[in-house]
Amino acid sequence: MASASPVLQLGLLRMRPLQYWLKFRVPPSAWGAVCDGRPAFGSWSQEESLLHINCLEMLAVMKALQFFQVTDGQMSLLVFSVPLLLVVAVMKALSCSPLSALCRQVYSGILKLLHRKVCVSSTHAFVFSNCTHGQAQSVLLTFDLYSTTHASSNIGPQKGEFLDEIVAREAPLRVLELGTHCGYASVRILRLLPPSGKLLTVELDPLTADRGEEIILVAGFKNQQFQVLTCSSAEAISSLRSHTGNDGLDLVLMDHDPELYLQDLLALQRGNLLSSSCVVLINRALTPGARDLVEHVTARPQSFSVGRQLHGLMEIRCHTGMSPKPQN
Known part of the structure; x- marks a missing residue:
């Protein structure tokens, strides 16, 4: 992935040189991630387990970034998610990343919809x-x-x-x-x-x-x-x-x-x-x-x-x- 170092245009999203891989697995009952050889994992709550796999993947990204304490505003990550092979470029820290904010908004919206319908x-x-x-x-x-x-x-x-x-x-x-x-x-x-x-x-x-x-x-x-x-x-x-x-x-x-x-x-x-x-x-x-x-x-x-x-x-x-x- 060293060849990805030049700035890459992805719509309005620009990638910085890659610094870390986050590899994910999101089964129905739990999530797991590995960053630079360090593992992170946890179980879904009963409520979270009802969500669609795409929403769980976004939630897993947020949980992992919090666990690994991503705080450097210049840091860039490539997130590799299994089983959907979703690749997400995260450009800044969790607190200020536009993509992370989008993840939170979509997750929050799906959760509200879930509560209204079920x-x-x-x-x-x-x-x-x-x-x-x-x-x-x-x-x-x-x-x-x-x-x-x-x-x-x-x-x-x-x-x-x-x-x-x-x-x-x-x-x-x-x-x-x-x-x-x-x-x-x-x-x-x-x-x-x-x-x-x-x-x-x-x-x-x-x-x-x-x-x-x-x-x-x-x-x-x-x-x-x-x-x-x-x-x-x-x-x-x-x-x-x-x-x-x-x-x-x-x-x-x-x-x-x-x-x-x-x-x-x-x-x-x-x-x-x-x-x-x-x-x-x-x-x-x-x-x-x-x-x-x-x-x-x-x-x-x-x-x-x-x-x-x-x-x-x-x-x-x-x-x-x-x-x-x-x-x-």
Whole structure:
């Protein structure tokens, strides 16, 4: 490849002299890469494994560049991907590469499309028809059964058990869920809330919101225990005080658009809507869209502490919420 050293015109992309080869393999369950004799590898999350192979390849490039800490703006790479033999020229560091930015945009778009399409009609119909109405555990098991053979955007049983542990430990009285989907996480949360606890769950898509609310009712919960807000996360947060009164949120689950995670967290803080020991759970914490929030909280240890993480579900403890109420 030494003959590639002259500048090569590829549309608007110009290659610098080649410095490194990245060789990839992207099977359905994992990814691997070798750069200058050094290996890097990892497993796909349940959600990532549902993506098309082309999207996985772009995601693998981003993961490998982060692993190998590509930071030199003059560095150029040639990425060789198997099995599609896709050759990608990456011209600058991950943070400023136009091609890397394109990879992130395409990946983010495909992920959003996946979440819109896989959840609504078929998942709802299967769960509604096959679960035992009035039994939350049966609803969850039916969701899990469906997910073994169909694409689904719910968090699944492994992350679900992690969520269960957080809810049981925190015993939250006010919970905000951003991203209802088909109601899977809502049911998991509601069955573990204290008697006076309440869930507010937000879903932008009206059809998904209706289907999710119906599943929550099928699981046996009453309208007094939860409320589905059909609006954007920003609209929900701006009107949250009318639903919670002076009570702060004890638990927030973010499972909507990862690119909105940071701005929504900041909006919750500006509105003084978080309790003094609020826990924020973010799903898909490892995706490019969530990077801004993860970097924000890790850079502020006086305000946040990052707890456990399981398959991209990350626990964050906030230390900047409302002041504790005085004891009588």
